[in-house]
Each structure stands twice: as structure tokens, then as C-alpha cells.
Amino acid sequence: MSFSNLKFADADKDFKSAKFIILGAPFDATSSFRAGARLAPNAIREASWNFESYLLEYDIDLADIPVCDAGSLEEHGNPDDFVNAVEEAARKILTQKKFPILIGGEHSLTIGAANAFENITVIILDAHMDFRNEYLGIKNSHACVTRRVSEIVGIENIICLGIRSCSKNEIEDAKAQKLKYYTVSEIKKKGIAEIIKKSKLKDKIYLSIDMDVVDPAFAPGVGNPEPLGLTAQEVLDCIAQVAPNLVGCDIVEVCPPYDNGNTSVLAAKIIRSLIAVVWKNNY
Numbered sequence: 519m520s521f522s523n524l525k526f527a528d529a530d531k532d533f534k535s536a537k538f539i540i541l542g543a544p545f546d547a548t549s550s551f552r553a554g555a556r557l558a559p560n561a562i563r564e565a566s567w568n569f570e571s572y573l574l575e576y577d578i579d580l581a582d583i584p585v586c587d588a589g590s591l592e593e594h595g596n597p598d599d600f601v602n603a604v605e606e607a608a609r610k611i612l613t614q615k616k617f618p619i620l621i622g623g624e625h626s627l628t629i630g631a632a633n634a635f636e637n638i639t640v641i642i643l644d645a646h647m648d649f650r651n652e653y654l655g656i657k658n659s660h661a662c663v664t665r666r667v668s669e670i671v672g673i674e675n676i677i678c679l680g681i682r683s684c685s686k687n688e689i690e691d692a693k694a695q696k697l698k699y700y701t702v703s704e705i706k707k708k709g710i711a712e713i714i715k716k717s718k719l720k721d722k723i724y725l726s727i728d729m730d731v732v733d734p735a736f737a738p739g740v741g742n743p744e745p746l747g748l749t750a751q752e753v754l755d756c757i758a759q760v761a762p763n764l765v766g767c768d769i770v771e772v773c774p775p776y777d778n779g780n781t782s783v784l785a786a787k788i789i790r791s792l793i794a795v796v797w798k799n800n801y
């Protein structure tokens with residue numbers, strides 16, 4: 519891990535005393551359209567200073583919650599090395615019974631994270647199905663995340679929310695393997711909290727937020743923007759619903775070179791809200 523002076527706002531506790539550990543994972547070597555996600559951890563850290571430490575919505579002051587910003591992993595050029603480095607770092611955090619908040623970088627980091635947990639449901643918020651078996655010859659590509667994670671936790675222990683893009687092959691494979699996925703229009707009809715409530719979930723839930731699940735109107739600066747997405751509020755509703763069972767999360771695919779600033783600000787806001795709501799529900 520490398521340390522810089524730039525920390526996520528109000529994440530000033532040391533590793534030992536903290537319950538939440540923020541870790542940056544800068545990597546974008548498998549980007550298929552817009553590169554730049556490796557710059558996201560620090561862009562999101564910078565954006566986090568925009569906010570008051572007190573969160574009106576939850577009547578909680580982040581300064582009162584033990585959060586540590588542990589810095590960022592070193593940059594890797596090879597996706598397999600990157601995934602292994604994420605797994606190793608996540609294991610270290612979990613061994614100490616802490617809650618990892620991983621900031622990508624590309625979505626491939628979720629593969630490493632999933633490897634570090636036992637017996638979990640993984641909820642993936644994503645515009646894309648990411649269900650290719652390989653992409654441009656790379657198995658740990660960000661286009662293959664759901665597929666790889668399904669091999670780790672079991673296809674029945676994944677729920678994909680906000681999907682609105684995939685290839686014909688992906689949908690055929692997803693249906694054959696009974697992947698549980700909900701499109702944006704289904705979510706608009708049923709409500710995201712209601713869908714989660716009715717899903718069969720394990721006691722431990724890991725949440726992966728690919729920022730492109732959010733409509734580009736709210737989150738324009740992502741690697742693969744896909745119109746007609748979820749609102750930012752729906753993402754927060756999802757977090758509130760799973761909070762009592764949440765054991766870790768990631769937020770990935772913010773792409774600062776294509777951002778007007780709003781995407782990093784929203785990512786920072788989502789992280790801050792998640793910390794508050796998980797803390798309130800569990801500690």
C-alpha cells in the first residue's frame with residue numbers, strides 16, 4: 519500500500535481503532551472504452567472534502583465514526599496481479615474484523631474482493647451484465663466481473679440490479695445459468711427495496727456499485743456511460759435495505775478525465791451515506 523497525504527474526509531482514525539477501512543485500488547488496464555478509472559480513488563477523496571461531517575439525513579456525525587483511510591494499493595499493469603493484490607488486502611482487513619470500502623479503479627477489483635469472503639451474497643449494481651467468459655482474451659477483465667464472481671460465490675448468490683446492456687451471448691448464458699438480474703424498468707415498477715426484500719439472501723451481503731448503474735445525468739464521468747439508469751436516490755435506497763447485513767462494499771468505474779466533477783462528488787456522497795447507515799444499523 520502506498521500512502522499519500524490526501525485522505526478521505528473524516529477518515530482520520532488509525533487502522534487498529536477503525537471499524538471501516540477505506541482502500542483505493544487504482545487500476546484501469548482492461549478499460550474497453552474510456553480509460554482513467556485509476557485516477558478515481560484520489561478524485562473521490564478530494565471530492566469528499568465538499569461535505570459537512572454531519573449527515574442530516576441520518577443525524578450522525580462522521581467524525582464520531584471510526585473510519586481509516588488506509589491509502590491506495592500500488593498500480594498494477596496486469597489484471598491477474600491486480601485481482602490478487604485486492605484479495606490479499608481485503609483479507610487483511612477482514613482478518614481484523616473490519617469493514618472494507620474499496621474504491622476502484624475498474625470493476626475487476628470485485629473479483630479479488632469476492633475471493634476474500636466466505637458464504638456471502640453479492641449484490642451488483644451495474645448498467646452492464648459483465649457476464650462475458652473473457653474479453654479480448656482477458657478473464658479478469660471488467661467486462662467479466664459477474665461471471666468470475668459467480669464462479670466464486672455461486673450463481674445463486676448473486677443479484678444484479680440496474681442492468682440495461684449486454685451482448686446476446688451474455689443474456690443466453692445468463693438465462694442458461696439462471697443469473698438473477700433486474701433491469702431498470704423492473705426496478706422502476708417494483709421498487710429496489712422491494713426487490714431486495716423478496717430476494718433470498720445470505721446473512722452476509724457484499725455490495726458492488728459500478729457507478730455506471732446511475733443515470734449519466736447524475737454520473738456522467740464513468741468508463742462506459744449507459745443512458746436510462748437508476749437515480750442516485752435508488753442507490754441509497756438499496757444501501758439502506760441491505761445495511762443491516764452488509765460486510766463490505768466497493769465503488770468502481772468512476773473516470774475522472776471524463777467527469778465534470780459530479781460523479782466523484784456523488785461517489786463520495788454514496789460512501790459517506792453508506793458508512794453512516796451501516797454504522798447506525800450495526801454498531
Ligand code: MN
Pocket residue numbers: 625644646648660663728
Ligand atoms: Mn461493471
Ligand code: MN
Pocket residue numbers: 644645646728730731742771
Ligand atoms: Mn458497468
